[in-house]
Amino acid sequence: MPSSLQLAADDPALLDAVRRARKLLNRRALAGAAASTVPIPGLDWLVDAALLSKLIPAISEQFGLAPHQIDRLPKRKQDDIEKAIGVVGSIVIGKFITRDLVIRMAATIGRRLTVKQATKYVPLAGQALSALIGYTAIRYLGEQHIRDCVEVCKAAKLQLPAPAPIVLEHQAPADTD
Numbered sequence: 146m147p148s149s150l151q152l153a154a155d156d157p158a159l160l161d162a163v164r165r166a167r168k169l170l171n172r173r174a175l176a177g178a179a180a181s182t183v184p185i186p187g188l189d190w191l192v193d194a195a196l197l198s199k200l201i202p203a204i205s206e207q208f209g210l211a212p213h214q215i216d217r218l219p220k221r222k223q224d225d226i227e228k229a230i231g232v233v234g235s236i237v238i239g240k241f242i243t244r245d246l247v248i249r250m251a252a253t254i255g256r257r258l259t260v261k262q263a264t265k266y267v268p269l270a271g272q273a274l275s276a277l278i279g280y281t282a283i284r285y286l287g288e289q290h291i292r293d294c295v296e297v298c299k300a301a302k303l304q305l306p307a308p309a310p311i312v313l314e315h316q317a318p319a320d321t322d
Contacts, residue, residue: 149291158305159208159295165308166204166294170287173200174280181279182272196283201237201290208294209306215239222301229300235293 149167153159173196180192205211215223230238298305 146292149288149295152292152295152299156299159298161308162207162298162305163291163295166207166287166291169200169203169207170284170291174283174287177283178276178280181275193279193283197286200283200287204287204290205238205294207308208298209303210238210294210297212239214306222303225301226297226303229297232300233293233296235290235297237290238293238297 149163150160153163177193177196202211206214209215210226215226218226226239297303
């Protein structure tokens with residue numbers, strides 16, 4: 146299966162969106178990995194769900210596929226996007242992310258998450274393995290979503306929005322005076 150960068154190779158705007166989305170993905174996956182090392186039952190699942198519920202819309206926004214962005218498009222272009230989403234088979238593009246959608250996404254990597262729960266109670270090596278599994282699980286889901294976004298953009302011939310500055314949760318917006 147080609148990577149998101151390979152899928153976007155012929156379009157500089159798509160390549161730029163993929164790079165921005167991957168930057169977001171890497172940061173959030175590292176945060177999920179850190180939470181995976183804490184041996185409190187269920188904490189990592191809550192953190193992963195919270196990360197995904199914020200990450201997926203942030204990635205979609207990089208491609209102009211967030212619900213508020215799609216709503217601003219002409220009806221014909223909205224129809225093109227809906228058709229492309231149907232062809233790609235994404236359950237999250239253009240949708241408000243709900244708990245049920247996060248659960249459906251997590252079900253695709255359920256076995257990994259179950260192993261992650263079990264391994265975190267083994268001192269040091271188990272926590273490291275749990276962190277690795279958590280990181281790869283979020284990376285897998287995020288990369289799949291990026292690929293889906295690229296495919297939808299290409300199929301719908303969507304003009305990408307201008308890149309918005311990426312603001313981390315812990316950063317204050319820059320003063321514009």
